[in-house]
Amino acid sequence: MKKISLFIFSTALLSSAYAADTYTVDPGHTYAHFAVSHLGFSTMRGRIDSKGGSFTIDGNSGSVSVKLDPASVDTGHDKRDDHLRSPDFLNVVEFPDMSYASTSVTLTADGGSVEGNLTMMGKTLPVSLDITAMKCGEHPFSKKPTCGFDATTTIKRSSFGSQYGLPAIGDDMQLWIEVEGSR
Amino acid sequence: MNLLNFPEIQSGLIPFVSSLILALVLHSRWPQWSALSALAGFYIGAASMGVLDLTPTRSANRIFLLGLGFVAVGSIVDIITNRSSNSLIRQICNPIGLVILAIVISVAWLIYSPLSRQGGMVMVGSLLSAIAWSALIAAGLLTLDRQPIRAYTAITFLALAIGICTALGASILLGQLAIGLSASCGALLLLTCFTNVQRVPLKFIAVAAFLCAAIGVSGVIFAKVTWLTLLLLAGVPLIVRLPLPVAWSRLAQASVVSLFAALAGSAAVSLALWQSAQSTSYY
Numbered sequence: 001m002k003k004i005s006l007f008i009f010s011t012a013l014l015s016s017a018y019a020a021d022t023y024t025v026d027p028g029h030t031y032a033h034f035a036v037s038h039l040g041f042s043t044m045r046g047r048i049d050s051k052g053g054s055f056t057i058d059g060n061s062g063s064v065s066v067k068l069d070p071a072s073v074d075t076g077h078d079k080r081d082d083h084l085r086s087p088d089f090l091n092v093v094e095f096p097d098m099s100y101a102s103t104s105v106t107l108t109a110d111g112g113s114v115e116g117n118l119t120m121m122g123k124t125l126p127v128s129l130d131i132t133a134m135k136c137g138e139h140p141f142s143k144k145p146t147c148g149f150d151a152t153t154t155i156k157r158s159s160f161g162s163q164y165g166l167p168a169i170g171d172d173m174q175l176w177i178e179v180e181g182s183r
Numbered sequence: 184m185n186l187l188n189f190p191e192i193q194s195g196l197i198p199f200v201s202s203l204i205l206a207l208v209l210h211s212r213w214p215q216w217s218a219l220s221a222l223a224g225f226y227i228g229a230a231s232m233g234v235l236d237l238t239p240t241r242s243a244n245r246i247f248l249l250g251l252g253f254v255a256v257g258s259i260v261d262i263i264t265n266r267s268s269n270s271l272i273r274q275i276c277n278p279i280g281l282v283i284l285a286i287v288i289s290v291a292w293l294i295y296s297p298l299s300r301q302g303g304m305v306m307v308g309s310l311l312s313a314i315a316w317s318a319l320i321a322a323g324l325l326t327l328d329r330q331p332i333r334a335y336t337a338i339t340f341l342a343l344a345i346g347i348c349t350a351l352g353a354s355i356l357l358g359q360l361a362i363g364l365s366a367s368c369g370a371l372l373l374l375t376c377f378t379n380v381q382r383v384p385l386k387f388i389a390v391a392a393f394l395c396a397a398i399g400v401s402g403v404i405f406a407k408v409t410w411l412t413l414l415l416l417a418g419v420p421l422i423v424r425l426p427l428p429v430a431w432s433r434l435a436q437a438s439v440v441s442l443f444a445a446l447a448g449s450a451a452v453s454l455a456l457w458q459s460a461q462s463t464s465y466y
Contacts, residue, residue, distance in 0.1 A: 079462045086354035086406050087243060093297045093405050094241050122239035161241075163233035164356050167188065 020058030023147050023181030025066060027052055032068055032177045036157070037170030046075035046084070048098065055181055057136070057147060062105040064114060066179060068098040088164035089157075095122045100129075100177065107134070114151060121160045129153045129177065139182060148180035187231050194346070194359035195366050198228035202370035215261075217371070218387035222254065224367035225360075225394070232359055242293055242405065243360070246397045249289050253393045256285055257386025264385060282385065283321040286393045290317040293397055294404050309404065316413050317396040323420025324392040325385065332433055333423040334383045335372035336440045338391045339365050341419040344448030345399045348416070348455040354406035361398045364391065376434045409458065415451035422447045 030050035038044045053066035071092040073084045085092045102116035103126075111131040118127040129151035136147040157173045158166060186192050202224030206217040229235055229247065237244050260278040290313055298306045320341070327334035342365035350358025368391065399416065402408035422443045427436050 079459075082353040082407055082462075083355075086356075087241070087401075088354050088356045091241060091405070095239075096300065122241060161236060161239065163236070166233070 020056045020062065021145070021147075021183060022054055022056045023145075023183055025050060025053040025055065025179060025181045029148070029180035030066060030178060032175055034176075035174040037172070039168050040170075044075060046073055046081075048073050050179075053099075053179075053181075055147070055179065057107070060107045060112075062107065063102050064105065064116070064179065065101045066099065066177065068100075069096075070098045070120070071096060089162050091121050095120075100127070107131070111149075118155065121162060123160045125155075125159060127153055127155055142182065144182040146180065146182045148178070151177045151179070153177075190355070190359055193231045194228055194363040197231050198224040198363040199366040199370050200224075201227040202367040203374070206371060206374055215384050217374070218384045219254070221364075221367040221371050221387065222250070222390055224370065225250075225364045228363035228366070229360060232356065232363075234356060234360070242297075242401055243357070245293055246360075246394065246401070249293070249397070250390050250394050253282075253285070253289075253390040254386055256282060257384065257389035260385045260389065279322075279325050279385070282325055282389045282392075283318055286321040286389070286396055287314050287317045289393060290314070290396050290400050294400055297404060312410050312413075313400045313403075316410070316417060317400065319417045320396045320399070320420065321392045323417065324395070325388050327420065327423070328383050328385055328388055329381070331375050331380045331383050332372075332437050333440055334388060335368055335375050336437060336444050337420045337423045338388075338395065339368040339372050340441065340444035340448045341365075341395050341416060342368065342391075342398075344416055344419065344451050345395060345402065347452050348408050348412050349398065349402035349406050351452075351455040351459040352402055352406040352408040354402070357398055357401055357406055361395070364394050364398075372437060376437045408455065412451050412455050412458075415454060416448070418447040418450070419444050 027050045030053070032048045032050075033045060034048070035043050035045045048068050048070055049072035051067040051069045053064070055064035055066075056062045070090040071085060073081055073090060073092075075081055075084065084090055087094070090098075097119065099119045100116055101119075102114045104115045106112050106114075111134060113131060114129040116127060116129070117124050130153065132150050132152055134147070134149040136145070138144070139146040152175065154172055154174050156171050158171050187197075202221045205220030205223050209216040209220060226235070226247070234243055235247060260282055263278045291310060294313055295310070298309050301309075324334065324337060324341075327337060342361045346358040346361030346365060348358075349361060352358075399408070399413050403410060403413060423440050425443055427439055431439075
């Protein structure tokens with residue numbers, strides 16, 4: 001009986017040592033960038049800051065959940081940013097939360113893919129991300145185990161309810177999400 | 184090139200023409216049914232902007248649905264006010280007062296959710312300002328029901344000024360909605376100049392007053408319009424009451440009342456323009 005208890009205890013210890021690693025998102029190094037066509041003449045780019053989140057790496061799989069702050073939208077032009085915050089686009093007063101939560105993650109040697117749901121302007125729709133770069137290791141300054149990845153996708157803003165200016169202002173919204181977190 | 188994608192078509196031509204055609208088709212039942220053609224014009228214009236999407240629930244959707252609700256409220260009030268003045272129901276309550284109350288409650292409900300996230304004195308101050316302004320607009324417009332030229336002129340210019348101020352603030356979409364309402368009512372103002380209508384149905388004024396109040400307050404909460412701008416806009420339903428010679432033709436009366444309304448509206452637009460000019464514009 002004593003031997004069985006010891007076996008169970010040691011198995012539990014061993015499994016916790018190899019359990020999925022959960023990282024807390026560093027908002028200072030986590031953000032989303034976007035690009036939308038402006039009347040077909042040029043591409044307007046902007047940035048949305050992160051409010052936090054976490055991700056887990058478990059071998060070749062894992063999970064990710066990131067919260068974004070649409071009120072922080074910054075395209076380098078105050079008046080345009082006010083317009084982007086209005087009901088014409090991000091409607092930040094009514095929908096102050098924007099988030100992405102994965103349903104499945106597949107990691108490969110050169111990146112991987114994420115299936116999940118993007119919530120924006122009060123609508124939640126499935127969106128797939130392609131991981132284009134990923135690195136894990138010890139942070140050179142904090143000495144904490146740290147992981148980061150870049151992911152990209154393209155969504156249609158009209159499907160989230162933003163109809164303003166279509167089709168002159170592009171419907172396709174390219175997104176780049178850069179995430180960094182530490183344990 | 185799709186003409187329907189142009190804002191001038193969506194919030195100008197479509198509501199104006201739709202409203203005018205429907206009013207002419209329904210002219211035999213003027214003014215009870217023709218006044219509703221302005222609302223149809225407004226909703227057709229909104230549909231052409233692609234904003235009549237009912238999910239997710241947002242303030243614009245609530246404005247559209249509540250606007251339709253006020254058709255029912257206004258219809259009931261019309262029935263009550265058309266009865267004799269000593270009917271029991273009129274002795275118990277003032278129907279116009281009830282509509283004003285309904286408009287104030289609806290506008291407060293519309294903005295309560297986003298304001299509650301801000302909390303504190305900002306929420307209380309904004310809520311009280313919204314209630315006071317909605318009541319002022321509703322009372323100012325609803326009491327013009329026996330003066331059709333003044334009523335249609337006030338709504339046309341008030342909605343136009345709200346639309347311009349909101350577009351100058353931050354939301355062109357909300358601005359377009361108000362301008363669409365203005366274009367719809369403008370069609371009825373034009374027809375009223377050539378008819379002998381003596382009264383505007385309350386079902387129409389109730390909806391128009393609610394839409395003006397709701398879009399104006401939404402402009403402050405969502406699109407950087409200031410309360411001072413709204414205060415100046417509240418002068419529109421008041422200034423149209425300035426006396427005019429009774430002998431004048433309806434067209435002459437409408438022209439002069441329009442000048443009065445444009446004067447009050449342009450004061451608010453000038454303020455919004457000045458505030459907008461503080462930051463660099465873009466297109």
